Amino acid sequence: MIELQAFPSLFGFQLLLLGCMRKAYPAIPRNWTSSFGGIKDEAYLALLQRTVVAESDAENVVLLDIEPEKQKTRVDFAATEKLLGIRPVCVTKIKKRGRQLFYDRDGREVRIERIYNRVIFDELSQRPDLKLAFRFQDDLDLTWVGHPNWYFRISKHSLPFLKTEYTSPAFLANEFPAFAKATAGRPAEEKIDNYVLKPLYSFAGHGVDMEPTREKIGALENPQEWILQKKIDYAAFVPTVDGKKSKAEIRMMFVWPDQDLNPTLVNNLVRMSQGKMMGVDFNIDKTWVGASIALHED
Structure with a gap:
C-alpha cells in the first residue's frame, strides 16, 4: 500500500463504467466482477445509497x-x-x-x-x-x-504509523533516519535518493519531489508537514496499441455507512500511467493512461 485517503472516489462512475464495459465486450463472463465480497450491482447501489x-x-x-x-x-x-x-x-x-x-x-x-x-x-x-x-x-x-x-x-499523515509488510516504508521528514542523524552530526543509514518527498495535505501529485536531497529536506520550513516514502518501481505490464506498455495501480474503494462498525470494501479503480507518476497531470501527452477498472472472477 502506498496511499491512504479517507475521501470519496468515483463510486458512481465506476458502476456505470462496469456496465459500459459489459455492453461493449459481451464476451466478458458474467461471473467476472469489479466488486468484492459477493456484492452485485444492486447490492452495491443499495450500500452506496445507505452510506450517502x-x-x-x-x-x-x-x-x-x-x-x-x-x-x-x-x-x-x-x-x-x-x-x-x-x-x-x-x-x-x-x-x-x-x-x-x-x-x-x-x-x-x-x-x-x-x-x-x-x-x-x-x-x-x-x-x-x-x-x-x-x-x-x-x-x-x-x-x-x-x-x-x-x-x-x-x-498520508497516517502512513508513517503503518509498519507492515504490505505498506511502503514512510517517515515524517523531520523523523527520517538520514535527516535526523545528519542534523545530529551522525552518519546517515538511509539513502534519501531511495525515497520520494510528499507534502502531507496535497492532492493529484501536487508538490511531490521525486528527487529529494538532504539539502532540500533541511530547507523545509515545516518538515513535520512532509513525508518521505520509499520509491515504488511500477511494472509496465499493460499492453497498448501504441506499443508502449502502461503501468498501473489499483485503488481499493471502501464505504462506511453510519451504523456499521467497520468500512466495507466494495469496488476498485485502476489508474494507469506511462510517466514517472500516476495522475492525469503527469500523462497529458500520453495515450492509454488514466482511470479504468479491474475485473476478477467472483
Whole structure:
C-alpha cells in the first residue's frame, strides 16, 4: 500500500463504467466482477445509497464541491446524481441560518441534512476569491459524508504509523533516519535518493519531489508537514496499441455507512500511467493512461 485517503472516489462512475464495459465486450463472463465480497450491482447501489443518503430524502443531501461543473471528476457527479438523486452544489451557493445550511433546488430553498463532501482543501485554500456563507469548522446541524477531518487524519499523515509488510516504508521528514542523524552530526543509514518527498495535505501529485536531497529536506520550513516514502518501481505490464506498455495501480474503494462498525470494501479503480507518476497531470501527452477498472472472477 502506498496511499491512504479517507475521501470519496468515483463510486458512481465506476458502476456505470462496469456496465459500459459489459455492453461493449459481451464476451466478458458474467461471473467476472469489479466488486468484492459477493456484492452485485444492486447490492452495491443499495450500500452506496445507505452510506450517502441514509434515512434522508435525496433532495436534502448534496454533493459539495468548488464549481463542480469545472471539476475533472464531474462525470462522477453526474453519475452520482443519476444513481442517487443528489445534486452537485458549489460551496458558494450554500446559505446559512443559525446552525443549518440551505441550497436552492428548482427555485425552492431546501435544507441540507447530509453533505457528500468532495471539497479538496488544498484547492479551497488557493481560492481566496470564493465567498462562503459558512466555515467547515462551524458547528452545523447536519451529517458529513465523510467528515472534513478525515481528509487530514486518514491520509498520508497516517502512513508513517503503518509498519507492515504490505505498506511502503514512510517517515515524517523531520523523523527520517538520514535527516535526523545528519542534523545530529551522525552518519546517515538511509539513502534519501531511495525515497520520494510528499507534502502531507496535497492532492493529484501536487508538490511531490521525486528527487529529494538532504539539502532540500533541511530547507523545509515545516518538515513535520512532509513525508518521505520509499520509491515504488511500477511494472509496465499493460499492453497498448501504441506499443508502449502502461503501468498501473489499483485503488481499493471502501464505504462506511453510519451504523456499521467497520468500512466495507466494495469496488476498485485502476489508474494507469506511462510517466514517472500516476495522475492525469503527469500523462497529458500520453495515450492509454488514466482511470479504468479491474475485473476478477467472483
